[in-house]
Amino acid sequence: MGDRRRRKNLPVLIVGLGRFGVALGEELMAEGREVLAVERNRSLVQKYADRFTYVVEADATDPEALAQVGAADFDIAVVGVGTSIESSVLIAVNLVDLEIDQVWGKAINRAHGKILERIGCEHVVYPEHDAGVRVAHLVSGHLMDFIKFDDDFAIVKMPPPRCMQGMTIEQAHPRDRHGVNVVGVKSPGRDFVYAQPDTLVSSGDTIIVSGDVSNLERFAGED
Template identity: 35%
Template sequence: MIGLGRVGSQVAITLTQLGHEVLALDRDPKVVQSLSQQLTHVVQTDSTDETALRQLGVPDFERVMVALGSAVEASLLTVLALTEIGVSEIWARASSNAHAKILNAMGVAHVIFPEAAMGQRIGHLLVSRMLDFVEIGADFALAKARVPGDMVGRSVAELCLWERYGISLIGVQSPGQNFAHAHPDLVLPPDSILIVEGTIDQVQAFAALT
């Protein structure tokens, strides 16, 4: 992980908590020091320096993410250095469409717009009754919604959600319980939370039934 701002640091911490080996790099010594208790391998360095990257073993890592979205020049020079030392898969955060186009032209495998993605998610939540929302592709989504009142006490098979609403029920959470996979014989309890999938319009329409 190169760049330990809000996005980079949180991704690095999450990966570490998931049990992955993470080498985190930033040129600011204060940032490095602040994360030294949360990350196992965090180093102050200039990520545009090919020699420094080689010495740290960066080419040995399966993936490298460049989270220097606001520092466009440093981001591009870092990607160039990573390419030169033979990193096979590079992910990078972009701050604009122009930045993203250059990253794509440089061979970056995945270009990420975290602010735009979060803005889209919040926008959908603001204008709907969904409890949570994850867009997958151009017109498909997973959504969390409360069980509609007229569906309480009825089985998944009886409700025919696909035929009536064009959505599939993935999971159900009863009050005080963890989510469980939905199956045809499952009866929806009161005050439960549902995970559904379908087009964006379909999951929004289903959430509006609550």
């Protein structure tokens, strides 16, 4: 427990202050984490100098530059550079060579991601691809939010379909009839609650549902 709490509060090194790096850093700061941002573009360094704990102008493709900013003292580092695959890979190699425990890499495509994985990045993310997948499932208008995991499993936020409005979870039988699980329900003006068999679902509610993507899509479109 103590180690998990410690890791949750560890400072984070972010290389690259593009949209991804800035959004990541701001969210970490909001959580109370310390953030060291490394960026070689001077105008970006000046722009975000007061936004994070430390902002340093340095070229992270140079291992000496990373050593000088104390990158080796971090347990978590994120390569936010994505437009230049060459720069991204060089930075990732430098961070891995510093034996940082967790190196995260942003990839612009699968080939880029495979390279990052092979050189030692513990985690590779595909923000553009993931955003596209998410929007594709939202444009239908049936879903309010969409998070996909492996093997076509997803969790979605949505208004309840007509087939279960005015019914309890037990009466609607979403698992048996639609192959999905309603895990949470939010009524207007109230917090989300874990769904129980006797939880009543009304037309104005918002529900959290998990299951296979195709089942979720069909369930969301039920009348």
